[in-house]
Amino acid sequence: MSRIWNFSAGPATLPEAVLQQAQAELLDWHGVGAGIMEMSHRGKYFTEVIQTAEADLRELLAIPQNYKVLFLQGGATLQFSAVPMNLLNGRSADYVATGAWSKKAHQEAGRIGKARLAGSTEAQGQPADGFIRLPRQDELNLDPQAAYLHVCTNETIHGVEFLDEAHLPQTPANIPVVADMSSHILSRPMEVSRYGIIYAGAQKNVGPSGLTLVIVREDLLGHAGANVPRLLDYKVQVENDSMLNTPTTFSIYLAGLVFKWLKAQGGLARIAEINQEKAALLYAAIDNSQGFYQNPVASECRSLMNIPFRLPSVEQEAEFVRASEAAGFMGLKGHKSVGGIRASLYNAMPLAGVAALVKFMREFAAKG
Amino acid sequence: MSRIWNFSAGPATLPEAVLQQAQAELLDWHGVGAGIMEMSHRGKYFTEVIQTAEADLRELLAIPQNYKVLFLQGGATLQFSAVPMNLLNGRSADYVATGAWSKKAHQEAGRIGKARLAGSTEAQGQPADGFIRLPRQDELNLDPQAAYLHVCTNETIHGVEFLDEAHLPQTPANIPVVADMSSHILSRPMEVSRYGIIYAGAQKNVGPSGLTLVIVREDLLGHAGANVPRLLDYKVQVENDSMLNTPTTFSIYLAGLVFKWLKAQGGLARIAEINQEKAALLYAAIDNSQGFYQNPVASECRSLMNIPFRLPSVEQEAEFVRASEAAGFMGLKGHKSVGGIRASLYNAMPLAGVAALVKFMREFAAKG
Numbered sequence A, B: 001m002s003r004i005w006n007f008s009a010g011p012a013t014l015p016e017a018v019l020q021q022a023q024a025e026l027l028d029w030h031g032v033g034a035g036i037m038e039m040s041h042r043g044k045y046f047t048e049v050i051q052t053a054e055a056d057l058r059e060l061l062a063i064p065q066n067y068k069v070l071f072l073q074g075g076a077t078l079q080f081s082a083v084p085m086n087l088l089n090g091r092s093a094d095y096v097a098t099g100a101w102s103k104k105a106h107q108e109a110g111r112i113g114k115a116r117l118a119g120s121t122e123a124q125g126q127p128a129d130g131f132i133r134l135p136r137q138d139e140l141n142l143d144p145q146a147a148y149l150h151v152c153t154n155e156t157i158h159g160v161e162f163l164d165e166a167h168l169p170q171t172p173a174n175i176p177v178v179a180d181m182s183s184h185i186l187s188r189p190m191e192v193s194r195y196g197i198i199y200a201g202a203q204k205n206v207g208p209s210g211l212t213l214v215i216v217r218e219d220l221l222g223h224a225g226a227n228v229p230r231l232l233d234y235k236v237q238v239e240n241d242s243m244l245n246t247p248t249t250f251s252i253y254l255a256g257l258v259f260k261w262l263k264a265q266g267g268l269a270r271i272a273e274i275n276q277e278k279a280a281l282l283y284a285a286i287d288n289s290q291g292f293y294q295n296p297v298a299s300e301c302r303s304l305m306n307i308p309f310r311l312p313s314v315e316q317e318a319e320f321v322r323a324s325e326a327a328g329f330m331g332l333k334g335h336k337s338v339g340g341i342r343a344s345l346y347n348a349m350p351l352a353g354v355a356a357l358v359k360f361m362r363e364f365a366a367k368g
Helices: A016-025 A044-061 A075-087 A100-112 A234-239 A249-265 A267-287 A314-326 A351-367 B016-025 B044-061 B075-087 B100-112 B234-239 B249-265 B267-287 B314-326 B351-367
Strands: A067-072 A092-097 A114-120 A149-152 A177-180 A197-201 A212-217 A306-309 A341-344 B067-072 B092-097 B114-120 B149-152 B177-180 B197-201 B212-217 B306-309 B341-344
Touching (some): A044 A267, A075 A177, A100 A114, A249 B249, A267 A306, A267 A351, B016 B249, B075 B092, B075 B197, B100 B177, B212 B234
Antiparallel strands (some): B197 B212
């Protein structure tokens, strides 16, 4: 077996050591005689798995005690609905659009209740890929009565990232920031206390698709309306330890292995250094290509995780994808809504993979 | 490695051959150089996986062409909400309670809109385990204007099953029957055309937890209200081939392997014969135990999948669980809400496992 360099935006490459352990334990977890995916979620074995996963996640992100951790289903998209169902309660919420996902979150919230667009960096008159920067504070039109302010802290399609909490919009202390961190959670230390709610689909930096992490501050529990499905009510899920119904047990187990792997790498401070090194290598290859490769995102918010770039023509982009696959790379085709190329450099992508990609890009440009 | 006999109600034992294939392919699916759980859900490889899974499921259940198949998330519990969100549209629905799960489905629907209890076999003055039969047609109080009639065709906790479609409540042709089949889907041929919607959490007879199957008749699409989350709108999911967002890819892959395994066993007609043989063996052991083991469910609706039984005392039940685990069995403890013992005989449990359990029960009773 030979593993390829998989730059898929998600579901994405997972640490090989994690997969090897899951493989070894698939039919027989810890000598019990059954796989973890075959066991009751309420039994002692899985209870140990989910509690260890939560403890390790809390340690990695230094999650304060007044935050609850939930292991849910439905992806970030179900949270687009669950967040307003839990927090709006007849009020209005503010959304900041910095890419396709925050725009979608705003649209979905509008189905549940009142959701204002407090700011957007979508370039006027541009195609759908016209998100290349963060908004300045003076561009935001914030509602001082908003139930919350929603951001997507890393835009997977457009490659626009809030690189630290200092870049977040400034809001009054009484307005919680709700963040979709799907595509960069665990990529660096996060200042959890700056957020009211953090949510993330697992299929980039955490584990298999189908698992969704929600980290919610305690004072934001208990505000869901009477007609909200119990499964989507954070308070009910907290009271049931994420097990109002059967959780996605195998995905939680695998996420737990990823958390152990992250700790073994040295934790998020070390992971952040590696991620910076990887992204710097790829951005340098783009910026030093005499314009053959182009990434339009402003330097202060260029994503370390998802790096989209264009070639001089769509024909060359198609050829780049074809040639990259022939050369043993996977997942470099850009999102269908924007075209081009995209390389996702999640935690599980080693520096050697990025180096191999950069070498391929240099050779491709020389031929092109 | 030695596999034990796992009678867990779900997540439940999976076919060993399926797990072995998943194990072999975990890091490298079909020589591609990456596992299926690491690949884009929109790429050619996973597209092949989900399309093959759907085709095999359609073949196994002989699903008519005017039914759509969806691979969703959130378990049956999310469908408790999604069904009324998609079908009520200001109207009322009828629910028949034959156990804990149909009762819960009714309660959850009441959060979304109007849900009537058209019938219940919960014994008056009994404890919570007082479901032991199906309702007679003349006990039902059906609303001729109901948006749908909901049933749970196999009650996992109480062991009450609609053993064929002839046992279903008779409804006017314009009132679709909606069935939660979580714990017996694929256990026998089903007459799909008798239902408007079939849904099922995967973690019993289909695959890992986190996947939910929905089979919906085309004329029931497009009736969701404007404030229903798009992710929960069946029509939107049909239009997006179950991929409005990232589906639970690994679980779908594994379900696909289970479908292939079912076909290799001879399809659902053959599976039904085996399931009847397995259940007959266990019910005979209970009924021929001179009252040491007791199952109170009426014979015409005794579940072939989930067989709860009691011992003379709770102390003996606790000792039974302890001794069974020492003897290499797993998952025999009854649901916490009703106590006692429960053996789940899903498709993946071989006859040899039931024979081993029956032998253990005989020896335990002789000692007791």
